[in-house]
Amino acid sequence: MLKFLQMGGYAVYLWPSYALTAAVVALNIYWARRSLHGAQAEARRRLATLKAAS
Amino acid sequence: MAWVWFHRFGSPPHFYRLAGRLTPWFAWPAALLCLAGLIGGLGMAPADYQQGDGFRIVYVHAPAAWLSLMVYVVMAGTAAVGLVWRMNVAYAVAASCAAIGASFTVVALVTGMLWGRPMWGTYWEWDPRLTSELLLLFLYLGYMGLRNSIDDVGRADRASALLAIVGVVNVPIIHYSVIWWNSLHQAPSVMKFGRPTMPASMFVPLLLMLAGFTAYFVALLLTRARGEVLRRERNAHWIAEALGQGPGCKV
């Protein structure tokens, strides 16, 4: 296990690379979902006000 | 036949529904492919004869670099379709690409630097490959900045589409920079004609990661583009239907 984490002495370069990639992958999922859900919530609000007005 | 499909895809309600239905079909395979690729790349592939375990950075660096180029081509292509066919959905897709592409360009650059330091002996050199990839990041940022600086969506779409199309000439420059000019970066191992210069035990995990990242990008793009379409189609009738507030409720 320790040997795996050390990555033949390249751990200081390898794990930050993987961590950054994982972080950007996760952030992109979060941003995409937030963007869609935000748009949906806004559309619902708009529909509600339109319905109230009619 | 193809044109019918093309124009149906261009209709916002159709796109919104279809994209929503397609998303899980890309998201779950993406997760499985990346998981398999990681197990293969970190656990099963042998160490390299020159670079030892350090070469395993390729399993995140190459997919990120691939996405940085592919996303740009998709962005420029859909922007061109928007410009030529005046298709709002195509513009929405193009606008959704920029942030994804920019973030993976950063990943490609930083993981490349982290690979370069132990292997080449330097984090950064003004090498043709590195410089043109940095230019790609500026193109993405320029596209986003241009969109942000124009309030009118239609004008922002057209102006940014031109920038995206002009910038697409940088993509082949990035890819062929290592072949056309003397470069510190090595030549491609996978994205080329002929056999990959890697044994299957190293190559298959890389292929899984490339496929996984591609599917992941499609899922991201569909999700973002749905939000973008919804935001653009302000008071359209179909939105009530799409949001499950069917035709029963009068709008």
Place this chain on the structure above:
Amino acid sequence: MTPRRRRLLWVLGILVGVAAAGGLALRAFQQNVMFYFDPSKIAAGEVKPGQRFRLGGMVEKGSVQRIPGTLEVRFVVTDFRHSVPVRYSNVLPDLFREGAGVVAHGRLDANGTFVADEVLAKHDEKYMPPEVARSLNQGASSRTQ
């Protein structure tokens, strides 16, 4: 001509124009885009005397000499047609090997020796497990014997 076709031609025209301009500009600046010069280019006199530049090529097998007690190292960079002797006194990168690619930054002295102040290793696009590389090497050396 429909307006749509006209817009399509515009887009294609812009693309062709920019590609042509970019191609011409890159051709004109070919020298500046070159990250390094190989020994043949130096033999052909493409480098001005005293100019700082990068020298790239293979480290010639059996040419690496370390000067005991110092960091100084001497080796020969070759592209298999011409070669240039190099002097360097600093730490070498991990992948610096005889027979492997190298890029050195510095200038030529009066004797034609390249005095480097930075040496970078250039690895190639081949990846293989160590056992395979070892057996390949053995195959090659047994054939030459």
